[in-house]
Amino acid sequence: MKIINLSEQNSVINRYMAELRDYQYQKNRTLFRNNICRIGEVMAYEMSKTFDYVPENVVTPLGKLDIPLPVENIIVATILRAGLPFHEGFLHVFDHADNAFVSAYRMYTNREHTQVGVHTEYMASPSVEGKTLIIADPMLATGGSMAAGYEALLKTGTPKSVHIACVIATPEGIDVVREAVNPDNTTLWTAVIDPGMNEHKYIVPGFGDCGDLCYGEKL
Numbered sequence: 754m755k756i757i758n759l760s761e762q763n764s765v766i767n768r769y770m771a772e773l774r775d776y777q778y779q780k781n782r783t784l785f786r787n788n789i790c791r792i793g794e795v796m797a798y799e800m801s802k803t804f805d806y807v808p809e810n811v812v813t814p815l816g817k818l819d820i821p822l823p824v825e826n827i828i829v830a831t832i833l834r835a836g837l838p839f840h841e842g843f844l845h846v847f848d849h850a851d852n853a854f855v856s857a858y859r860m861y862t863n864r865e866h867t868q869v870g871v872h873t874e875y876m877a878s879p880s881v882e883g884k885t886l887i888i889a890d891p892m893l894a895t896g897g898s899m900a901a902g903y904e905a906l907l908k909t910g911t912p913k914s915v916h917i918a919c920v921i922a923t924p925e926g927i928d929v930v931r932e933a934v935n936p937d938n939t940t941l942w943t944a945v946i947d948p949g950m951n952e953h954k955y956i957v958p959g960f961g962d963c964g965d966l967c968y969g970e971k972l
Contacts, residue, residue, distance in 0.1 A: 793842020896929025
């Protein structure tokens with residue numbers, strides 16, 4: 754599995770990440786969601802450089818010319834609910850893409866809230882057979898939700914290629930995903946890799962619970 758860590762080169766993503774992590778900025782949910790969306794846009798642009806292209810003839814008011822256009826048949830899949838603004842960023846770039854949604858959420862399995870399991874409850878997806886599948890989920894902490902989403906989506910077919918997209922990843926989460934996916938056709942994209950997680954399986958330093966920061970706290 755190929756790993757592309759966008760933080761290895763300085764870019765405008767540094768500004769978005771600084772605001773996402775800053776406790777004071779986090780009080781503005783609109784700004785928080787917008788920055789998640791912006792990272793999705795930048796990541797989608799970088800991802801588009803890896804696609805296959807063929808020339809297509811375009812007629813202008815004054816003539817004709819060939820423009821290389823991507824031939825990928827894209828599905829953008831999202832793990833609900835935190836993935837929604839990230840998903841939107843990808844759709845701003847891949848506006849012809851089909852869409853898929855998976856409800857996969859983590860649950861603490863012990864009283865101390867130090868062990869987590871993943872429950873997949875709902876999925877809406879077209880067939881991924883022969884498609885370019887992008888699975889967008891901002892936080893790759895334990896990797897359990899992403900692995901569960903990947904397995905659920907592949908029940909609809911075998912994709913041409915898979916792109917796992919996240920804002921923050923951990924080494925542990927990357928290892929879990931690496932074990933779950935086909936390494937020959939999968940690329941993992943992340944804006945940054947943080948050192949690890951705390952005892953409650955939240956990424957440190959991270960920025961907290963992405964879904965709560967985007968949409969408010971849940972029960």
